[in-house]
Amino acid sequence: MPTAKFICSLDPSNTTLPLFLDRVPAGFASPAQDYLEARLSLDELLEINAPQTFIARAIGDSMIGAGIFDGDLMIVDKSKDAKHGHIVIACINGEHFVKRLEKEGETWVLKSESPKYPPRYIMEADELRIWGVVGNSVRRHLCHG
Numbered sequence: 001m002p003t004a005k006f007i008c009s010l011d012p013s014n015t016t017l018p019l020f021l022d023r024v025p026a027g028f029a030s031p032a033q034d035y036l037e038a039r040l041s042l043d044e045l046l047e048i049n050a051p052q053t054f055i056a057r058a059i060g061d062s063m064i065g066a067g068i069f070d071g072d073l074m075i076v077d078k079s080k081d082a083k084h085g086h087i088v089i090a091c092i093n094g095e096h097f098v099k100r101l102e103k104e105g106e107t108w109v110l111k112s113e114s115p116k117y118p119p120r121y122i123m124e125a126d127e128l129r130i131w132g133v134v135g136n137s138v139r140r141h142l143c144h145g
Contacts (some may be wrong), residue, residue, distance in 0.1 A: 007115070011040075011050050011051065011136065011139070013042065013043055013048075014041075014053035018033070022056060024065075034085055036088075042062070044073050044087060046135070046136045047075070047077065047135050047136070049077050049079055050076070052078050053075060053076065053077050053078075053133065054076050054078065055073050055074065055076070056073075056074045056076055056089055056096075056098070057071065057072070057073055058070060058071065058072045058073075058074055058075070058098055059071075059135070061114055061115045061116070062098075062112035062113065062114050062116070063087070063098055063099070063112065063113045063114070064102075064114055065112075065113030065114055066087055066100065066113040067137065068087070068098065068113070068134070068137050069138075069139060071140075072137045072138065072139045073137065073138040073139075074089070074098065074134045074136070074137045074138075075134070075135050075136040075137070075138070076132035076133065076134050076135070077090050077132055077133050077135055078131060078133075079143075080132070080133040080135075081133075082101050082130040082132075083101070084101065084102055084103045085100065085101070085102065086100070086101050086133045086134075087099070087100050087101075087115055087133070087134040087143050088101045088110075088130050088131075088133055088134065089130070089131040089132050089134065090110055090128060090129070090130055090131065091127075091128070091129040091130075091131055092110070092120065092122070092128055093126055093127050093132070094127075096131070097110060097120070097142035098134060099111055099112060099120065100113060107121055107122065108121075108122040108128065109121050109122065110122070
């Protein structure tokens with residue numbers, strides 16, 4: 001079953017957002033901390049390397065150990081060289097997956113970040129293409145309704 005769905009490529013936005021440098025406690029916030037320290041570019045924060053960056057949506061629970069949950073948007077850079085330990089969007093024999101790329105001896109392996117799923121060893125007959133390296137993910141916390 002595929003674990004990634006492609007959404008779109010990204011263009012630079014040149015938009016900045018206010019950044020408050022004081023940390024925000026997960027308990028009760030102090031009103032004295034409500035002042036602007038800087039402006040932050042989401043292009044810089046998410047390392048948007050347009051036009052080499054695209055968005056893919058995660059499907060399923062195979063990457064929850066890496067903090068990527070069903071429905072999360074993944075920011076993927078196709079210009080980065082995939083290396084051992086990177087989370088990648090891989091295409092194996094025409095099917096797309098998001099997995100951690102690892103090398104065991106001379107064999108490349110795509111591993112899930114959930115014990116429910118076995119590793120996928122890349123065999124000689126497999127056609128493997130790495131579409132990009134996942135650098136960030138975005139999760140919606142506001143409920144619909």
